[in-house]
Every structure is written in C-alpha cells, then in structure tokens.
Amino acid sequence: MYNVHFVFLLSCRVFVLMLKSYPMSPSCQNHSSFSVLAFVTLAMLFLPVAMASPPLAPPSPPSVGAGGYLLMDYYSGSVLVDKNTDKRVPPASLTKMMTSYVVFSELKAGNLTPEEEVLISEKAWRTPGSRTFLEVNTHVPVEILLKGMIVQSGNDASVALAEHIAGDEAVFAQRMNQEAKRLGLTRTNFVNATGLPDDNHYTTARDMAILGIALIRDFPELYKLHAIKSYEYNNIKQFNRNKLLWRDESVDGIKTGHTEAAGYCLVAAARKDGMRLLSVVMDADSVKSRTEAARSLLRYGFRFFETHRLYTGGAVISTVPVWKGKSDTLEVGVKDDLYITVPARRQESAIRADMQVNALITAPITEGKVYGKIRVLLDDELLLERPVIALQSVPEGGMWKKAFDSIRLYFH
Structure with a gap:
C-alpha cells in the first residue's frame, strides 16, 4: 500500500524541481510568488490523497442477550x-x-x-x-x-x-x-x-x-x-x-x-x-x-x-526445483480451497501471502506430502497459515541422474 504522505511530498519536490528548470522571464524570476502559488496549487491537488483516511475497522458487534x-x-x-x-x-x-x-x-x-x-x-x-x-x-x-x-x-x-x-x-x-x-x-x-x-x-x-x-x-x-x-x-x-x-x-x-x-x-x-x-x-x-x-x-x-478465495485446492501455486528425481521440478499448492474473511472494502493491497518452501527437496516425493507453508497477512497481521503440499509424486531418477545431482549439490 502506498504511503500517501510520502507520495504527496515526493510529488511536490518533483514539481518544484521542474519549476526551477523551466525557463522564465526575468520578471518572473524576480518574484517568488509564482513558486509559492504553484506549490499551494499542487498541495490543494494532492490534499485529498494526503488526507485520505485508512480503512475503518468494523464497529463493535451488536449487544446480544445470551449466555x-x-x-x-x-x-x-x-x-x-x-x-x-x-x-x-x-x-x-x-x-x-x-x-x-x-x-x-x-x-x-x-x-x-x-x-x-x-x-x-x-x-x-x-x-x-x-x-x-x-x-x-x-x-x-x-x-x-x-x-x-x-x-x-x-x-x-x-x-x-x-x-x-x-x-x-x-x-x-x-x-x-x-x-x-x-x-x-x-x-x-x-x-x-x-x-x-x-x-x-x-x-x-x-x-x-x-x-x-x-x-x-x-x-x-x-x-x-x-x-x-x-x-x-x-x-x-x-x-x-x-x-x-x-x-x-x-x-x-x-x-x-x-x-x-x-x-x-x-x-x-x-x-x-x-x-x-x-x-x-x-x-x-x-x-x-x-x-x-x-x-x-x-x-x-x-x-x-x-x-x-485466495487459492483453489489442488491448483498449482508455484513450481519448485527437485533433486535426484525423474523430474527436475515439482508443482506445489494447498490441499483445500483457501479462504480469508476480512473487514469489508479493505484494499486488496493490504492482503499479502508469503509462501515458504523447503530449500532442498529430493526425490522420491509422495503426492500430498508437506513441503512448506503459506502465510496470509492483513496489514502485517497474520490471518492464517496453511501447509503447502506436493501436487504430484516424483520417483527417484536413475543412477546417473542421482550421481549428477549429487555433484551439483556439492557445489550448490
């Protein structure tokens, strides 16, 4: 999410630099009122952005007469x-x-x-x-x-x-x-x-x-x-x-x-x-x-x-490298549909998903085995965490493939 105050100040600075580089008549150069007026005009243009309030949190829930x-x-x-x-x-x-x-x-x-x-x-x-x-x-x-x-x-x-x-x-x-x-x-x-x-x-x-x-x-x-x-x-x-x-x-x-x-x-x-x-x-x-x-x-x-719904269960979220397998890559995702519930009308940019997958994945690989996790955050607050699984099985590669990958891993 953009910082509106930063955007406002940066835009003003760029505009002033443009003014300084723009050729003006001597009469204009002798008067600072032009620059002041330009700055105020720009400030008024960006004022709605600069004063934009962050999304309001939901109000307190209703009072309920029950134990x-x-x-x-x-x-x-x-x-x-x-x-x-x-x-x-x-x-x-x-x-x-x-x-x-x-x-x-x-x-x-x-x-x-x-x-x-x-x-x-x-x-x-x-x-x-x-x-x-x-x-x-x-x-x-x-x-x-x-x-x-x-x-x-x-x-x-x-x-x-x-x-x-x-x-x-x-x-x-x-x-x-x-x-x-x-x-x-x-x-x-x-x-x-x-x-x-x-x-x-x-x-x-x-x-x-x-x-x-x-x-x-x-x-x-x-x-x-x-x-x-x-x-x-x-x-x-x-x-x-x-x-x-x-x-x-x-x-x-x-x-x-x-x-x-x-x-x-x-x-x-x-x-x-x-x-x-x-x-x-x-x-x-x-x-x-x-x-x-x-x-x-x-x-x-x-x-x-x-x-x-952020992700569909069984759908590919990412493809990651595999060592010593018949395939060099593995498709990973989540087992079930992944949903989040957030306050209404929140900006999508406030929602972030971070996926962490094991750094070294070697065959054999069984479909459904966990190889990492995905974390969903709202304004840096953790909403949920789910395991990331293999969406396919990858058997071991042949003798030469395993030997070759062992050498590669030595220098990895």
Whole structure:
C-alpha cells in the first residue's frame, strides 16, 4: 500500500524541481510568488490523497442477550464475534444436529434408505418433550422421521431412528461421540439422541458451529431438510421452530433447542452475496431473544465483512526445483480451497501471502506430502497459515541422474 504522505511530498519536490528548470522571464524570476502559488496549487491537488483516511475497522458487534454466542464464516472458519464460546453448556435439541449427521452418514453409505420403515417402540413413543405424534408399534419411513426430528424437533422420532440404526439409544450415542471426535468437537459428549438433560451430556458454542459446518459440507442435499418450514403427518401440520426461516430469506437452517437448564438455543446458517455465515446462540431467555440475537449477528457479519478465495485446492501455486528425481521440478499448492474473511472494502493491497518452501527437496516425493507453508497477512497481521503440499509424486531418477545431482549439490 502506498504511503500517501510520502507520495504527496515526493510529488511536490518533483514539481518544484521542474519549476526551477523551466525557463522564465526575468520578471518572473524576480518574484517568488509564482513558486509559492504553484506549490499551494499542487498541495490543494494532492490534499485529498494526503488526507485520505485508512480503512475503518468494523464497529463493535451488536449487544446480544445470551449466555454465549458465536459468529463464524463457513468458508474460512474465521470467528467474527464470540462470547463464552468454549464454556460447557447443555445443548438441548441442538443434539439432534449430531443425530441427523449420523443418520445422514448411514444414508450416504447405503446402509439406510429414505423409504425404509422403522418400527416405533414403546420407549420412543413414551419419550418426553417435543413430539412428532408417532404411534407405538407402527411403521414409519425414515424420511418422515427425519422431518419429524429436524422440523418439529420430535424426541420420539430421534429415539426411533437411533434404535433402528444401533439397536439401542445408548449404543447410538457411542456412535455420536465417535463422529464428534472425528470432527474435532473436543468439548462435547452425548449420552442420548434427543438432548434431554443429563449431567454428562454437554457441548460448547464453538463445537456446535463446527458441527453445523460439517452438516452443510458433508451432506449438502440432505442438509436442505433444515430449510423446510412445515410438513404434515397424521393429519397434523407441524411447523419449524426456527423463526428466522420466515423472517430472513438468506437463512436456510439449522436447529433450535430449549430446556430449563440450556435456555433457548439456536444455530442458524445463512447465505448472501457469496458468503455463508453460521451464528450460534446459547442460553437466551426466550424464543424472541434467541431469534433476534441470531439475526443481529448475521446482519453484522454480512454488513461489515467479506470472504475471498485466495487459492483453489489442488491448483498449482508455484513450481519448485527437485533433486535426484525423474523430474527436475515439482508443482506445489494447498490441499483445500483457501479462504480469508476480512473487514469489508479493505484494499486488496493490504492482503499479502508469503509462501515458504523447503530449500532442498529430493526425490522420491509422495503426492500430498508437506513441503512448506503459506502465510496470509492483513496489514502485517497474520490471518492464517496453511501447509503447502506436493501436487504430484516424483520417483527417484536413475543412477546417473542421482550421481549428477549429487555433484551439483556439492557445489550448490
């Protein structure tokens, strides 16, 4: 980024030198007023540049009435707003996000079909809390139970699905914890599929955001169930409890929750102008307050931030030399798309990427192996750091190639 004060002073100096070299009449040479006037005129021309203010930082985030909350960008993973994000709290029906994740995994693997019928046990039928109004000993398709769990937040549907997949809800909870560990939910533990209170059933706002991102990323088609506003079963029309689906057209999920211990909770996802944001609100005091809190956070994020893709995963960023290999060069890049989230309307010149690759790379080389790192900075502040990997494998060269490169390396 140019230093505007430096540009201004340098330009003035050049202009004065030009004046001195320009032939003037004796009368002009005897008067300094011409030079002064020229300098003042030039100063006025550059004054807007010299006085240009640096980009303003985003204003403070909105005041949110909740025990904990978080606003995260889906693509970059940047946390834009947070409070008590790692505090252990009961998740209530946000639990059903993981129940959905496990069921979606079974569907994707082909172990389950949407039309497959599930026997409703007495335990499922008797489960307290929100209900899908299932009848004991009836058979209900998986797709209907999924709608009952996601749209209506039915505990009966959640237990029925858990029992069908794992034989028992407690065994299903083990599967939930396996997925939680794999996804990096380090402060979460599940003991049931519904979110009914238990001292050993807990999570954090950050973990719920990570889980929300995983749902969207890993099951983009099945995730669309979270945008359904209503559905009908047993002649009973049931409505989604996520009020933002009606109030904000950018919102397309994800899940509400409430118990006395957890308060009112909401994970909301929204997409607008190429950005996707997730807000997590924990322990609000009413449906209205959790809805307004989530809406305020999302508006703030879309208004004052923007996300850019700097590099495409698997695309060549640079080509570097290789020693003792069948090829003399290696293409390197990043494994996944690399995004950054920055304050809106920041100049691109303020963003800088520095790539550092190992000075000496010798074959054999395995595709995907790390050979350096790339650092992305905003005004010299480190935003993120990612490994740089080999985008191809390079086998060892022949005996003569290795011998020749050994001699070259000796003098390198």
